[in-house]
Amino acid sequence: MTPMPLRTHLALFTAGLAAATCLSAAGPAQAHDTGHACSPAVSIDGFSDALDKTTYENTYVGNFSALAMERDGSLAALSDRSSLFRLDARTLKPRSVVPLADEQGTALDSEGLAVARDGTYLVSSETEPSIRRYSRTGRLLDRLPVPDALRVSPAGRAQPNGTFEGLTLLPGGRTLLASMEYALSGDDSTIVRFQTWRRTAHGHFALGAQYAYRTDPGLGVPEVQATPDGRLLVLERGFTSGVGNTVRLYLADPRGATDTSGIETLPARPEARLIGKTLLTDLASCPSLGATAKQPQPNPLLDNIEAMTITGRTKNTLKVLLASDDNENKTQTTRFYALRVRTTA
Template sequence: MRLRTVLATATAGLTAVTCLTLAVTVPASAAPAPRDAAGRPTANACSPYADLDGFSDALDETTFDGLDVGNLSGLSVDRGGRIAAVSDRSVLFDLDVHQGGGAPRATVAAGMPIADENGGQLDSEAVVVDHDGTYLITSETEPSIRRYDRAGHLVGRLPVPSYLQVAPAGRAQSNLTFEGLTLLPGGHTLVASMEESIAGDDQDLTRLQTWNRVGDSDAFTLGRQYGFRLDPGLGISEIASTGDGRLLVLERGFTAGFGNTVRLYAADLRGASDTSGITDLTASSGARLIRTTLVADIGRCPSLGATARQPQPNPLLDNIEGLTVTGRTPDGRLRLLMISDNNDNPDQVTRLYSLTVRLPRR
């Protein structure tokens, strides 16, 4: 996936907000010093809401059964507590990951190529393991969401609004479509996030599309759609359900000579307008956007000894694209895994991150 260049100033995204509404509690540039839930400074804190437990580069530059373990763009909890990880080179891996107070420990347990209807490769960006164990996997080429069985065989495909298709079939930009995918609690609502805006929409606005499950089947029909305001220069790389109806939204961008910017937001869909009937999502369209709260600017996390192969504002950073919630701590905080996509670039790294997050109050 193409990375947007972070703008030199944040003012560009603040113009013409006439009728659109958005609640962000604090801009990243003004984030308070890291402290824990009791207000005490903590060495592992990224923000008042998030702690970095550790990171691991154990998967970097490795192979499994002849498959390169890299270009990893999406994560999802699989059966038995393992982690499904999809590569944008059309490969699905099964990772054995252990978390618990420190750096995550990860090994590859299985890997298999996946393909489209014609046997061609996908630009696969996100994965969800459904209740029956099948995999729902996005490709941002068309875009599409396809269903695969446990052996990697294609068994179905979800409908996609025509205007979200890549031009000239639709209004989306090539390589900037379905980057994120998650199931809401109960498994009846699927959500996919467009990485960036479509033609006719304001450039700082993107759309989240939902599907509703038909009964207890594996079929989904198109549901509501929501508008999301992007930080200047960033795009959505992943979304994950928090278990309480909200989403975690991962935004990231890249600036040559500077490095990556990666931010994690809590997003509340309640009260947001259904934008599926809005042709042009703009400041004058009257839509109520998804309300967001900054959870962490990952660049403010402690580096914990990480090194970078290219300029970065924090050597911990890279092209972080995958995110999933793996469980809760005894005190109710969320355990998260994130992973970076190395883009087949020797100057980048495949890095797994373990975080603990306390969600902001609604």
């Protein structure tokens, strides 16, 4: 990695992340006392820009679209330029990088990442869209089926750059869920579809139920993560030129939602039961912690946040790590955020 000094808040970030990766950390009240409140449910321990505009083994470190915790406690970070990094979970220093490719050896527009129980990687690409499974060395092992309606037009009803962004395994590791970023043509513009797959006895994934989720107007879903009790953390994000990013974190519950896989357009009549959601925080409400922005933002802490993983938990508090995608753009920043998110049963 190109040498560069750690930024001002890396020490605070590292301390927060160390607590986040420790399952025996302090209880909810004490955990929130050590952070900075964004809302009654969310606090921020710190942020780090240490990887911004750096390289590792001649590969640009950035464009991060997804994060996942490895079984050995390290951090997997997926670049949408088809590179999969392993980072030290405490310092963020890269340990390795693996290139990914499709069946023809072409780089992916890789957006979502989940680590299966056997250590293999599930990676979504928003181009077709597709989900593929890779070995630890980046060898292509499998490709999952995708419903025709979710394919990019004209093959299906999805819009380009609006397909599988979020990817997560539900508790138990046998159900995979992918979130579309934007609505299908013909659906209400605020309703996006969440598709699931069930792992078979032979290790493949078969199509499962599909659910509908309503975003706030003008926002899309760049990331989703399953909580230990089967609910979902959902990031909603938007961008307005001259104003900046909107990034909101919701707690959503797919239990009881209608399977929409057989419903052509949404909302249906009678309206299908959508995934319920509760706002946890608008990240513009977080303290800025001295962060600076390279372009207008409602809070200088904000950037193009689109990666998220749960790094640990106590009884009712999740330790959550976010990362922004800098698009290799000089006006954007690769930034990591350590959050504590309080949930209720």
